[in-house]
Amino acid sequence: MKNLVIATLAAAALSTTLTLPATAQGSASTAASLNMAAVPDLDREDVRVVQRGLRDKGMDPGPIDGVVGPLTRQAVQAFQTRYGMKPSGALDNQLLFALGDADIAVTAAR
Amino acid sequence: MQIFNKVANKHCATALFLGSSLLVAALAGSVSVARAQSGPTPSAAGADVYFVDIKDGATVPQKFKVHFGLKNMGVAPAGSNRPNSGHHHLLIDTYLPPLNKPIPNDFNHLHFGAGQTEADITLKPGKHTLQLLLGDKSHVPHQPPVMSPVIHVNVVQSGGPTASAPGAEVYFVELKDGAVVAPKFTVHFGVKSMGVAPAGSDRPNSGHHHLLVDTDLPTLDQPIPNDFNHLHFGAGQTEAEVSLKPGEHTLQLLFADKDHIPHTPPLYSKRIHVRVVDPSKRTPSPPGAKVYFVGLHDGSVIPEHVTLHFGLTKMGVAPAGIDRPNSGHHHLLIDTDVPPLDRPIPNDFHHLHFGAGQTEATVNLPAGKHTLQLLLGDAHHVPHNPPVMSERITVTVTKSSQ
Numbered sequence: 001m002k003n004l005v006i007a008t009l010a011a012a013a014l015s016t017t018l019t020l021p022a023t024a025q026g027s028a029s030t031a032a033s034l035n036m037a038a039v040p041d042l043d044r045e046d047v048r049v050v051q052r053g054l055r056d057k058g059m060d061p062g063p064i065d066g067v068v069g070p071l072t073r074q075a076v077q078a079f080q081t082r083y084g085m086k087p088s089g090a091l092d093n094q095l096l097f098a099l100g101d102a103d104i105a106v107t108a109a110r
Numbered sequence: 111m112q113i114f115n116k117v118a119n120k121h122c123a124t125a126l127f128l129g130s131s132l133l134v135a136a137l138a139g140s141v142s143v144a145r146a147q148s149g150p151t152p153s154a155a156g157a158d159v160y161f162v163d164i165k166d167g168a169t170v171p172q173k174f175k176v177h178f179g180l181k182n183m184g185v186a187p188a189g190s191n192r193p194n195s196g197h198h199h200l201l202i203d204t205y206l207p208p209l210n211k212p213i214p215n216d217f218n219h220l221h222f223g224a225g226q227t228e229a230d231i232t233l234k235p236g237k238h239t240l241q242l243l244l245g246d247k248s249h250v251p252h253q254p255p256v257m258s259p260v261i262h263v264n265v266v267q268s269g270g271p272t273a274s275a276p277g278a279e280v281y282f283v284e285l286k287d288g289a290v291v292a293p294k295f296t297v298h299f300g301v302k303s304m305g306v307a308p309a310g311s312d313r314p315n316s317g318h319h320h321l322l323v324d325t326d327l328p329t330l331d332q333p334i335p336n337d338f339n340h341l342h343f344g345a346g347q348t349e350a351e352v353s354l355k356p357g358e359h360t361l362q363l364l365f366a367d368k369d370h371i372p373h374t375p376p377l378y379s380k381r382i383h384v385r386v387v388d389p390s391k392r393t394p395s396p397p398g399a400k401v402y403f404v405g406l407h408d409g410s411v412i413p414e415h416v417t418l419h420f421g422l423t424k425m426g427v428a429p430a431g432i433d434r435p436n437s438g439h440h441h442l443l444i445d446t447d448v449p450p451l452d453r454p455i456p457n458d459f460h461h462l463h464f465g466a467g468q469t470e471a472t473v474n475l476p477a478g479k480h481t482l483q484l485l486l487g488d489a490h491h492v493p494h495n496p497p498v499m500s501e502r503i504t505v506t507v508t509k510s511s512q
Contacts, residue, residue, distance in 0.1 A: 084206040097209035100254020
C-alpha cells in the first residue's frame with residue numbers, strides 16, 4: 001500500500017519533471033534557433049547596453065546615448081573586424097551574442 | 111556523473127517521503143538546473159582565451175605549434191558538465207561561426223574536445239587568420255563567448271636544418287622585373303645580413319647563391335637540383351654571365367647552405383621576368399625614318415629653362431610596352447655618347463626616357479655648352495634597326511635674362 005503511494009507519487013513527479021524541462025527547452029530552442037544575421041528591434045536601453053559592451057571591449061562608440069550613430073557603427077565594425085565577423089556595422093544577433101548580450105537577442109526575438 | 115545521478119535520485123526519494131512542499135522545492139530546483147543546462151552556458155567573469163606565443167602579424171613556418179591560453183576558466187573535455195570550463199576550438203581562415211549553435215567541425219574549425227591546450231598546425235605558405243573560441247560540453251560557445259581576437263600569420267615555406275639570420279634577404283642587384291636584356295648578360299646577386307661562403311663551408315650565417323631560370327621554387331627542405339634550370343654558384347660567386355634565348359624568361363635567386371639545402375626560413379628573391387632581345391632581330395625601322403629637334407640646331411643658343419620639341423618623320427609615337435610596327439618612343443641623350451644600340455637605352459640623368467609617348471620636354475640645363483641627341487627606342491627601349499637617331503647637336507645655354 002505504502003509502495004503503491006510512492007509509485008503514484010513517483011509517477012506524478014516523473015510526469016512533472018518530464019514536462020517542465022520541455023518548457024525550459026522551449027527557451028533554449030529560442031536562443032539556438034535565432035537567425036544570427038537578423039537585426040532585432042532594439043530599444044534605447046538595449047543600444048546603451050551594446051554601447052557599454054563595445055566600450056568595455058576597448059572600442060569607442062561615442063556617448064552612451066542609446067542612439068546608433070556613425071561612431072557606434074564604427075565601433076561595431078572595429079569590434080567585428082577584431083573578432084572575426086563580417087564588418088557590416090549591423091547590430092545583428094551575432095553581434096549581441098559576441099558582446100555577451102544573448103538575452104537581449106532572445107527577448108527581442110519574442 | 112554517475113555518482114552525481116545516484117545522489118540526486120536519493121535526494122528525490124527522500125523528498126517523496128518528506129512530503130509535497132519539499133517535493134515542489136526539489137522540482138523547482140530541477141527546473142532551474144534544466145534551464146541553466148539548455149540555455150547558453152555562462153562563462154566566468156573575466157574569462158579570456160588567447161594565443162600564448164603567436165602575435166598578430168607573426169611569421170611562422172608551415173608546421174608550427176599553437177599554445178592555447180585560458181584565463182579565469184578551466185579546460186574540460188567535451189561532454190563534461192563542469193561549470194566554468196570548456197574546450198578549445200581553433201578557427202582558421204574563417205569568420206566567427208554563429209555563436210548560438212555548436213561550432214562546425216571541419217578544416218576551418220578544429221575541435222580540441224579531449225581538452226588539448228596545444229596543437230601542431232600545418233598551413234600552406236601565405237597569409238592566414240587564426241582565432242580561438244571556447245565551446246561548452248556541446249561545442250556551443252559560452253555566453254558571453256570566450257574568444258580571442260583574430261590574429262594574422264604569414265606562413266613561410268620551411269627550409270632545411272640551417273637557420274637563416276633574422277632580416278636576411280637575397281635580391282638581384284639592379285636587375286628589375288620586366289627588364290629587357292641582351293642574350294648574354296651579367297646578373298649580380300645581392301645578400302643582406304648574411305655572408306657568402308663556398309659550398310661545403312661550415313661558416314655560420316652564410317650560404318651560396320643559386321639562380322633559378324624558368325622554374326618554380328624547388329622543394330625547400332631538400333638539396334637544390336643541379337641542372338640547366340638551377341644554376342649553382344658553389345664557389346661563392348656573387349655575379350654570373352648568363353646566356354638565354356631571346357624571349358621571356360623568369361629568374362629567381364635561392365640561397366642555400368653548405369649542403370645546397372635552403373635555410374629556414376628560406377631566403378629567395380622575388381621571381382622576376384626578363385625579356386631577352388636578340389640584337390640582330392631588333393625592331394626594324396622603315397626607310398627614311400628620322401627623328402629631330404624642332405627649331406633647334408647645332409650651335410643654337412638656348413635659355414636654362416627650355417622646352418624641346420621632338421620631331422619624328424615616317425614613324426609614329428607609341429608608349430613603351432606597346433609593340434606596334436613602325437613606332438617607338440623618344441629618348442633624350444644629354445652630354446653623352448650614343449649608348450650600345452643592341453640593348454635597352456640606360457635610364458639615368460643622361461638618358462631621359464619619354465615612355466608615355468611625350469613629344470616634348472621641358473629641361474633645365476646649367477649655363478654652358480651641352481650636347482643633345484634624340485634616339486628612338488622600341489616597345490622595350492631598344493633602338494631600332496637601323497637606329498632612328500638625330501644628329502648630336504651642341505647648344506650653348508645662357509643665363510636667362512627674365
